[in-house]
Amino acid sequence: PVWMTLPVILHRPLPEGGVITWAKAIRRRVGPHFRWCLQITVDVPTPMDAPGCGVAGIDVGWRLMDDGGLRVAYVLGNDASREDLRLPPRLVEAFRKIHDIATIRDHAFDVARADLGDWIAANKNLPDWLRSATETLRAWKSAGRLARVVLDWRTRRFDGDDATYATIEAWRQRDRHLWCWQAHGREQALARRRDIYRRFARRVADAYGVVAIEEMDMRYWARRVRVEQDENQEQSQRWQRNVACISSLRAILVAAIEARSGRITKLQPEYTTQMCSGCGHVEAFDAKREVIHTWECGHT
Numbered sequence: 001p002v003w004m005t006l007p008v009i010l011h012r013p014l015p016e017g018g019v020i021t022w023a024k025a026i027r028r029r030v031g032p033h034f035r036w037c038l039q040i041t042v043d044v045p046t047p048m049d050a051p052g053c054g055v056a057g058i059d060v061g062w063r064l065m066d067d068g069g070l071r072v073a074y075v076l077g078n079d080a081s082r083e084d085l086r087l088p089p090r091l092v093e094a095f096r097k098i099h100d101i102a103t104i105r106d107h108a109f110d111v112a113r114a115d116l117g118d119w120i121a122a123n124k125n126l127p128d129w130l131r132s133a134t135e136t137l138r139a140w141k142s143a144g145r146l147a148r149v150v151l152d153w154r155t156r157r158f159d160g161d162d163a164t165y166a167t168i169e170a171w172r173q174r175d176r177h178l179w180c181w182q183a184h185g186r187e188q189a190l191a192r193r194r195d196i197y198r199r200f201a202r203r204v205a206d207a208y209g210v211v212a213i214e215e216m217d218m219r220y221w222a223r224r225v226r227v228e229q230d231e232n233q234e235q236s237q238r239w240q241r242n243v244a245c246i247s248s249l250r251a252i253l254v255a256a257i258e259a260r261s262g263r264i265t266k267l268q269p270e271y272t273t274q275m276c277s278g279c280g281h282v283e284a285f286d287a288k289r290e291v292i293h294t295w296e297c298g299h300t
Contacts, residue, residue, distance in 0.1 A: 008038050018042035031183030032176060052262065054078055056208040058253070059272055060216065062244035063291070068092055072244040073200070076277055077208060085200050087193060087243065094189045095243045101182040105175055109143045112171040116146075119164050127158055143179075147172050197249050201256035209262045213250060214269035 004025055014020070022041035027034050056077040063071045068089030075083045117137050120126060133149050140146060150172045153165060204211060254264055275282050278299035285293050294300045 006036065006038060014040065014042055015044055018044045030187050031180045033180075033183075035187075052204075052206055052208045052260075054208040055210045055212075056204065057212040057267075057277075058204070058214075060214055060246050060249065061273075062240045062246070064092075064240055065291075070240060070243055072246065072249060075204065081207075083203075085196075085249075087196065091189060091192055091196075092243060094185060094192075098182055098186050098189060099239060101178055101185070105143060105178050105182070108171060108175060108178075109146065112168060113137060113140060113146060116164070116168055123160070125160075127156065129156065143175055147175065193245065194248070194252070197252045198256070200249075201253045204253065205256040205260050205262060208257075209260075210265065211253070211257055211262065212265040212267050213253065214272055215266040216246065216269050 006025060019042065020040055021043045024039040024041075026037050026039055028037070029035075054077050056075055059074045059076075060072065061074075065071055065086065070087040070092050071084055072087060073085040075081075075085070116134070120131065120134055120137070130149075130153070133152065137146075146168075150165075150168050153161075154169070157165065257264055271282050273287055274284055276295040276297060276299050279295070279297040281295060281297065283293075283295055287293075292300060
């Protein structure tokens with residue numbers, strides 16, 4: 001065994017009567033820094049709680065609402081109870097900010113890469129190490145790769161590089177700042193979304209012993225649109241899909257229900273939105289324009 005001593009803050013107590021079977025100290029990179037966490041695996045001989053007694057269907061999907069929130073799921077129980085799961089506008093805005101920072105970083109990297117490439121092409125008397133290190137500069141896609149060249153340049157200064165080095169070093173420092181902002185903001189947003197999904201899954205597991213969910217193939221939604229389609233609209237939908245992260249929601253739901261010995265029923269997703277839950281009639285309507293639809297039988 002490898003022994004370690006770590007200060008630990010437990011965000012929830014271990015289940016009573018459980019046996020610790022494994023413990024892992026995990027180091028993850030968040031931007032330029034590292035974050036440690038302790039993962040404990042506990043063997044619980046019996047379910048911690050009894051499953052609920054109701055039956056419910058969960059329709060998953062994503063839609064940006066008028067208030068700026070993102071609806072990701074809708075629950076209908078056999079007791080006529082209804083609940084829609086939404087990511088609050090503040091959290092959606094946090095994800096949008098992360099996306100904006102990434103866009104700013106990409107643009108600044110493109111400018112810095114192009115300017116440095118032009119300067120290297122215009123100057124013939126440059127050190128061999130710099131030409132060798134930047135031989136494929138114009139094809140680079142990673143800001144970290146350019147930052148490593150700048151850090152190496154710091155210890156290999158030469159005559160006539162003052163202005164260019166100062167410019168590229170300023171880019172590196174600003175990019176590092178934005179990288180920290182982006183990485184830590186993303187970490188906080190993901191933790192907040194995970195907490196919302198876990199609380200939702202706990203409520204569902206408390207109330208229902210049998211839950212029907214759609215067996216969606218998320219690879220279909222990850223495909224790119226054709227060139228003739230609206231690229232801006234496709235990017236917006238792809239961004240909303242990434243924010244909703246339906247696969248994570250489904251995994252958390254399944255884990256919460258199975259932990260209580262509940263049962264998951266997977267259904268084919270065809271017509272689940274257009275089929276009336278009261279009479280079973282299928283009626284096509286424009287779901288993009290119509291958030292709430294009432295069928296001919298009167299069900300809404």
